[in-house]
Amino acid sequence: MTSDSVLSATGFAFTPSHIDSWHSPGPTAQFSLRPSGAVGGVSSVQLTNWGNNANQCQQLSTTPTVQADGTVTVPVRGLRGQFSCQLHGLIITDGHGDQAVYGSALGAPDIDATLANIPDTVWPTVDAVTVTPGTVAANDTQTWIKLTIDVSASTAGVNGLDLYLVDASGHADSIQSGGVSTTFSGPLDEYFTLPQGTAPGTYTIGFRLQDQGYNTVSYGLPGSGSQPMPGGPVTLTVTDPATAR
Structure with a gap:
């Protein structure tokens, strides 16, 4: 944590975790988390490090959408081709400006969420x-x-x-x-x-x-x-x- 705020999050996941990146344009998924202690709600979710495949995965917006079950999501996209992007950096900001930081790239706990293309199981x-x-x-x-x-x-x-x-x-x-x-x-x-x-x-x-x-x-x-x-x-x-x- 970067302040005395109780802001935290759990349940990090990509939905779906595997996307059909073989077709064009690149498909999208949602990165979701369940926040706790957010003052004024979550104002920003920033994915900062994709590991060794940084050029294959993109975040489309840092503005979260609040879902009916209380989770928040931001859209991401996988570029065309074969890839596996493991998220190594995440910054969550609430309406009060407090932040929670996750991911080994930021010296914080691991996120354990990976976005990959669907396996190439049917050869020509x-x-x-x-x-x-x-x-x-x-x-x-x-x-x-x-x-x-x-x-x-x-x-x-x-x-x-x-x-x-x-x-x-x-x-x-x-x-x-x-x-x-x-x-x-x-x-x-x-x-x-x-x-x-x-x-x-x-x-x-x-x-x-x-x-x-x-x-x-x-x-x-x-x-x-x-x-x-x-x-x-x-x-x-x-x-x-x-x-x-």
């Missing part, structure tokens, strides 16, 4: 994959080939894709990789061109998906860690080079 899964066109000439490096991946479910949403061309011997060559528009479910379209120097033959498409929680799943790639392509291999036939007439 795929229902179907198609490629159009399915045939291209070996010297045609200009035609855009469209790969459509039907994402059926993902807690965190797919935001990264590594694409491979697999030859008949099972050797996988990288076609392209990088970020994609975040997709939680539904079609994900990726366009690519035939790599220079690709020999005629029948190839299969393989890829690796990454979600916002940095979890990866593979389809159609060599090795036991990759899942089979739903509906069977997705093939791309490369014909003999086209010749000018």
